[in-house]
Amino acid sequence: MTTANKIRVICGDILDFVDDPAVAGDKAYRYFEQGALVIQDGKVADLGFERDILPSLALAYPDQLIDTKRYTGRLIIPGMIDTHIHLPQTEMIGAYGEQLLTWLTEYAFPTEKKFADEDYARQVSQRFIDELLRNGTTSALVFGTVHPQSVNAFFSEAQQRKLRMIAGKVMMDRNCPEDLSDCPESSYQDSKALIEKWHNVDRLSYAVTPRFAPTSSPEQLAKCTQLLEEYPDVYLHTHLSENKDECAWVKELFPESEDYLGVYEDAGLVRRRSVFAHSIHLAERELDCLAKTQASVSHCSTSNLFLGSGLFNLKACEKRGIHVGMGTDVGAGTSFSMLQTGNEAYKIQQLQGEKFSAFKGLYLATLGGARALDLEGTIGNFNTGCEADFVVLDYQATPFLSFRLKEAKTLHERLFAIMMLGDDRCIEATYILGEKAYKRDGQPQFKPTLADISEPSVLKEVS
Incomplete structure (x- = not known):
């Protein structure tokens, strides 16, 4: 039979x-x-x-x-849905004692350099997916590294296991180690080739993935927009307003933009299927823009506490009808478990005098994640x-x-x-x-x- x-x-x-x-x-x-x-x-x-x-x-x-x-x-x-997680940070989860910008320099960037080796990327991809399944996570929105081979390795492993996964090659052409830097044209060409190879193949989808505004020049952000225009159903996946020092740095780098989200908005990147991780320190204008454009937010409670980044305003998003999912943000997040991520999300709301029920936590981990990824009716x-x-x-x-x-x-x-x-x-x-x-x-x-x-x-x- x-x-x-x-x-x-x-x-x-x-x-x-x-x-x-x-x-x-x-x-x-x-x-x-x-x-x-x-x-x-x-x-x-x-x-x-x-x-x-x-x-x-x-x-x-x-x-x-x-x-x-x-x-x-x-x-x-x-199946639970992780709306923001980093494949290459698997091996340095729980690294001690820094806030975001120093943590990237001390821990994340050195680890990501290893993914130039596709065999290594494949080994970590296997462990990474094993951990997702062991924790009940069946779909995820995943950061690779600047190396196309990191995405090839991950998608190959996910395809073999028939998983619904979304991933992308990191794009960054400044303010990063030289051996992790690309350029606007090479990042465009590499991403385009990966989209052609993997997007909408079986249960796989591609996300255009500028790391965050400080590591992309305006020229590279324009290339991200070009990819979204050429392939309208791909995702945009990046970071937004995670850390106060980061926000101040963005203001220095992009003085012409109204605010942090305005950098992405000016480039034409804020739209449906754009997923912004963290989104803690947002002004009213930014929240209204997210709602108007039908962009989504990934609430990364565990990493926000671990790095001391701040307290996410869930109620402001609910008020405006912004789609919110939960993300473990491994490796600043210290667990692959969406249950533990809900645990920390409860504490963040408690610190703001707000309630967070188990129903809300499980909603965010399932249907909320599907809505944030524009996949309601497919999963969730x-x-x-x-x-x-x-x-x-x-x-x-x-x-x-x-x-x-x-x-x-x-x-x-x-x-x-x-x-x-x-x-x-x-x-x-x-x-x-x-x-x-x-x-x-x-x-x-x-x-x-x-x-x-x-x-x-x-x-x-x-x-």
């Missing part, structure tokens, strides 16, 4: 989002306790309660093998026709998590505990297009007793 003739049914507790909780409240999510997810040809065919779905399957698919997998007492969510939730990338979360992943969850009385309390205490150990399995791509070794990590798995109060169901 071929995969094309097989219907896969995944049973367990299922949660996804149809809107932003800040907009739709409790109507933003769907929760099916003892639910069923039906997958055909790698895409979602149906979603609902097991009691409603299973009896009708044989009639709905009379000529096909029905393969049912049960994850009793587990939570199934869409379990609507019919979406690609069946999903994650199985284990409530019993550790003895302490199991102990803590015995006190959870509502769905939100369970989810919040997972977001605060969870990490890669909570990922029991990661599926790509309905096929298992990662399985946690030694399942279960914790063998619960009957007392550990006793059900708390009945959780809320939203169909």
Whole structure:
């Protein structure tokens, strides 16, 4: 029996989002306790309660093998989406003691030089993707290095694993080490060749990737715009207003621009499918511009705290309807885990006197990320026709998590505990297009007793 003739049914507790909780409240999510997810040809065919779905399957698919997998007492969510991460910084994650500009010079740039070697880039790409899948991340927007071979290596590995990934070659022609510098024309030609080779091939997409305004001349930014005009459905991926010293430097380098975002705006780079990482120190005008142009923001909470960059104003983005996803920003971010990224995002809002629920955190990690990447309807939730990338979360992943969850009385309390205490150990399995791509070794990590798995109060169901 071929995969094309097989219907896969995944049973367990299922949660996804149809809107932003800040907009739709409790109507933003769907929760099916003892639910069923039906997958055909790698895409979602149906979603609902097991009691409603299973009896009708044989009639709905009379000529096909029905393969049912049960994850009793587990939570199934869409694959998580990392909207800003650096492939070459994998090996120097957790480097000590600097803020952004010194950190780049001391740690990031020396590491990135190694990616001139394509074999090395391929080895790191394998480890990088392994870590993404181990943490339940199924799609990502990825920085390569200035070397085209870094992107070739990454896309080759992602293609083999049938992943939906977006990546690009870094473009920088000034204020960087000479052996990491290109020029406007070479960066254009290299990026164009990569777009022709990889963009829209299988599940891969390309992002034009100027590192940030200080490392690109106006001439190079003009070449970025030329690429976006020639290939209208590619992405623009860069940094914006991460650090106050960086913002002051941009003002010195581009005195004619109104503000930091204005540098990109003057070059014609602020548009739909433009994703700006960090975006912490923004003026009202910049926020209004992001909203008007339908550009997106990646909130990189872990790295913002690690580098002491500042506190992201999520409420200002919500007020204007700006699409926001979450990014781990490895390697300034100290974890590949989107759960841990949500943990830090909660703390950033607390420091500003704002609330950040587990529903909001999981929305940003799934549908919010899809919206930020202009991929709603393709990934991000379990609507019919979406690609069946999903994650199985284990409530019993550790003895302490199991102990803590015995006190959870509502769905939100369970989810919040997972977001605060969870990490890669909570990922029991990661599926790509309905096929298992990662399985946690030694399942279960914790063998619960009957007392550990006793059900708390009945959780809320939203169909």
